[in-house]
Amino acid sequence: MECSVDDQHTGAAAPAPASPRGPSRREALSLAAAVGAFTALGGLPAFAASGPVVRQTTSPLLSEASTTRFWYQSPASDKNMIEQGLPVGNGRLGALAGNDPSREVLLVTDATLWTGGLNGTLDADGQFPYGRQDFGSFTLLGRLTVDIPDHDLSSLSSYRRDLDISQGVVSASYVRSGVTYERRIFASHPDDAIVLHFTQRGGGRYTGSVSLAGTHDEKTTADRARKYASFHGSFPDGGLRYGAAVTAYSSTGKVTVDGTRITFTDCKELTVVVSGGTDYAPDAATGYRDRALDPEPLARTKVLAAARHPATTLLHSHVADHRELFERMDISLGQSSAFQRGLDTWERVRARYTDGEADPELEASYLQFGRYLMIAGSRDSLPVALQGLWLDGNDPDWMGDYHTDINIQMNYWMADRAGLSGLFDAFADYCVAQLPSWTKLTHDLYQDPRNRFRNSTGKVGGWAVSFSTNVHGGNGWWWHPGGSAWLANSLFEHYEFTQDKAYLAKIYPLLKGAVEFWEARLITTTVTDRATGGTREVLIDDKDWSPEHGPQDAKGMTYAQELVWALFGNFRTATDVLGRDAAHSRTVGALRERLYLPEVSPTSGWLQEWMSPDNLGETTHRHLSPLIGLFPGDRIRPDASTPKEIVDGATALLTARGTNSFGWANAWRSLCWARLKDAEKAYQGVVTNLRPSIGGTNGTAPNLFDIYEVEKGRGIFQIESNFGTAAAMIEMLVYSRPGQVELLPALPDAWAASGAIAGVGVRGGFVLDLRWKAGKVTEARLRSVGGRTTTVRFGGRTQKVSLKPGASVSLRDLT
Numbered sequence: 001m002e003c004s005v006d007d008q009h010t011g012a013a014a015p016a017p018a019s020p021r022g023p024s025r026r027e028a029l030s031l032a033a034a035v036g037a038f039t040a041l042g043g044l045p046a047f048a049a050s051g052p053v054v055r056q057t058t059s060p061l062l063s064e065a066s067t068t069r070f071w072y073q074s075p076a077s078d079k080n081m082i083e084q085g086l087p088v089g090n091g092r093l094g095a096l097a098g099n100d101p102s103r104e105v106l107l108v109t110d111a112t113l114w115t116g117g118l119n120g121t122l123d124a125d126g127q128f129p130y131g132r133q134d135f136g137s138f139t140l141l142g143r144l145t146v147d148i149p150d151h152d153l154s155s156l157s158s159y160r161r162d163l164d165i166s167q168g169v170v171s172a173s174y175v176r177s178g179v180t181y182e183r184r185i186f187a188s189h190p191d192d193a194i195v196l197h198f199t200q201r202g203g204g205r206y207t208g209s210v211s212l213a214g215t216h217d218e219k220t221t222a223d224r225a226r227k228y229a230s231f232h233g234s235f236p237d238g239g240l241r242y243g244a245a246v247t248a249y250s251s252t253g254k255v256t257v258d259g260t261r262i263t264f265t266d267c268k269e270l271t272v273v274v275s276g277g278t279d280y281a282p283d284a285a286t287g288y289r290d291r292a293l294d295p296e297p298l299a300r301t302k303v304l305a306a307a308r309h310p311a312t313t314l315l316h317s318h319v320a321d322h323r324e325l326f327e328r329m330d331i332s333l334g335q336s337s338a339f340q341r342g343l344d345t346w347e348r349v350r351a352r353y354t355d356g357e358a359d360p361e362l363e364a365s366y367l368q369f370g371r372y373l374m375i376a377g378s379r380d381s382l383p384v385a386l387q388g389l390w391l392d393g394n395d396p397d398w399m400g401d402y403h404t405d406i407n408i409q410m411n412y413w414m415a416d417r418a419g420l421s422g423l424f425d426a427f428a429d430y431c432v433a434q435l436p437s438w439t440k441l442t443h444d445l446y447q448d449p450r451n452r453f454r455n456s457t458g459k460v461g462g463w464a465v466s467f468s469t470n471v472h473g474g475n476g477w478w479w480h481p482g483g484s485a486w487l488a489n490s491l492f493e494h495y496e497f498t499q500d501k502a503y504l505a506k507i508y509p510l511l512k513g514a515v516e517f518w519e520a521r522l523i524t525t526t527v528t529d530r531a532t533g534g535t536r537e538v539l540i541d542d543k544d545w546s547p548e549h550g551p552q553d554a555k556g557m558t559y560a561q562e563l564v565w566a567l568f569g570n571f572r573t574a575t576d577v578l579g580r581d582a583a584h585s586r587t588v589g590a591l592r593e594r595l596y597l598p599e600v601s602p603t604s605g606w607l608q609e610w611m612s613p614d615n616l617g618e619t620t621h622r623h624l625s626p627l628i629g630l631f632p633g634d635r636i637r638p639d640a641s642t643p644k645e646i647v648d649g650a651t652a653l654l655t656a657r658g659t660n661s662f663g664w665a666n667a668w669r670s671l672c673w674a675r676l677k678d679a680e681k682a683y684q685g686v687v688t689n690l691r692p693s694i695g696g697t698n699g700t701a702p703n704l705f706d707i708y709e710v711e712k713g714r715g716i717f718q719i720e721s722n723f724g725t726a727a728a729m730i731e732m733l734v735y736s737r738p739g740q741v742e743l744l745p746a747l748p749d750a751w752a753a754s755g756a757i758a759g760v761g762v763r764g765g766f767v768l769d770l771r772w773k774a775g776k777v778t779e780a781r782l783r784s785v786g787g788r789t790t791t792v793r794f795g796g797r798t799q800k801v802s803l804k805p806g807a808s809v810s811l812r813d814l815t
Helices: 025-035 078-084 295-306 311-326 345-355 360-377 407-411 413-417 421-445 483-498 501-521 558-578 582-594 644-657 663-675 679-689 720-733
Strands: 002-005 069-072 086-089 093-097 103-110 142-147 157-164 169-176 179-188 193-201 206-214 221-223 228-234 241-249 254-258 261-267 270-278 330-332 523-528 535-540 706-711 714-717 734-737 740-743 754-762 766-773 776-784 789-794 797-802 808-812
Touching (some): 078 103, 093 179, 093 193, 103 179, 103 193, 103 270, 142 270, 206 241, 228 295, 270 311, 407 720, 413 720, 421 501, 483 501, 501 558, 663 706, 720 734, 720 754
Antiparallel strands (some): 093 103, 103 142, 157 169, 179 193, 193 270, 228 241, 254 261, 734 740
């Protein structure tokens, strides 16, 4: 293996090896300079006044042939928007668009619009309440409707709607009376608003009305002089205040206010702008509120400010901003057939399932769709929860909350791997903001004698969470002792990708607090070595529950033992990097050496989930909690560093769990198979998740949202599968841990002919570009974003690489 340092690329992004589409990556980055550098991704942590927007002087728009898009031949059903509506979002504001020609409907959300509150008292069982009023729920902000009565679907032809994920734009077009009508919808991060732009070619006109309604019985009012409509509201018992506003304008025709509606008459083009928000603030000291903020006037200010600019100006600002993020990674998995390319998206998803033929371009686009949802859903506000930013009502299952036993973690497995490291910040900032409240609740309530998960040591330290958390510093469904360790480990893994010491310092209190919780919780027991018959004392978890099955009073379960082993190691690394708490680090290191680690059952041959040779739960359970040391952990590796018995036991357990489950469970299985280098089983998880969801069954909806069948005939959207499956696809192509990068560890036959991926984040502080042909690497380039040394592996060959931060190296002759 030959490597050469390319000094000329020091400090610059490596060229993408994938086929060029539109302007090059370097050109895209130049475009993006006007809207901020990578380190300036962060912005407003809550709904707040917008700063000045730097407008584009040249068009950043791509040709249609240069974009990745999904297209459909009919509008979404108003009754099934969650499966058919097309999503837009700016990280805080989101919407599902229906695209009916005569009645455009947007279901608008703000990430912070939650009912409930701190939820700081326990029920009789020592657990927190878990309802929509006490714990709270994510809810819709409003419903925007643009009525164009004479554009009934039956009176037109050539209807088509698209989601262009390369530029972050939903569009629809159709022909009526010889005139081509078009609309574009996008959620602008620079202007902090959602924009709808209606145009036509051929002498047509638009006549109709715009309505904005709340979803909690708010009263909409309108201002005739300034041509806007708005509403405000607040939740009871000191809950959040919120508001939204809409305006419309045109350089032709007439725009007026009629009652609470904005009407437009004989307009050749029309622009509608909507915005809104809440008085939420990510600060425990203020009760997670900014009492000085009045959301409704601020929403009006934002829409009227945007309305001072032509729609094209707003579009160009948005597209330049979106492309800067989207083009950080590119992927090609091979070519699809002309027949496949000719199908609309829903036909194509169904054909992939019924025909059983690989569709590499669809599969690559599905990965990119996950990246699109991350860009749309995780910027400057709260992190992505169970449904991201997108709702079709005010009663999402599980409150649309943050589940801490797989879901929020899986939501962010993709970000660093997929060139979107900056979007991880929403997750980290959420945890930092919640920490004071989580810590107080833990110290005040965890040792309640009614809590069956309390520490038998009588001690409590640091912080813990429940399986469900909200945005108000509160907990919900059942205490989850392992939650603090898993959240802390997830936050630390982001440091492994970025090598950002300032970030590590920011999350250090979370790491330390999680360690302190487990120092207080661990208990001592004696185990017998099966081989020698000797005994030894070990540290184990107290009474606990392996998510989400089996006994609720199990001690030393594998899930917790693996999490704590990783947590203690991560804490020791953090103390070394930051030069802090050296004595404490040594103490934790000694505790780590005493931790019990799981064994293989002599009866089943599986890695034990509990400290028992027997299976105490469901064989094919959706969770892979006992395999957390395989993925996302790294303790179990299919190489000489892990005893073969343990690897074989993990493989046997994974096999027993099966391959057909819910979307996120399939994604986790795929990730584990990728770690075990079983390419075809890893690929099967991807294919299974791409099966079409019919009548609420598990699978992919027409709009590519993952559907989870909660009961027969009723499916709901859960976003973590969209992210987890994308992460699995990347993990099949590149495996990394600090000090090692492996190329094509689990490349399936369907992608082996040729392909490329560029911009992959690598743990240890690197970014990788990679090409392959006939299953062999043909070109690779590694660039440091803070890392200095690693070992690159392909097949039986290895090469140690040393780089200065910002420098890159080309690796050649890898076949």
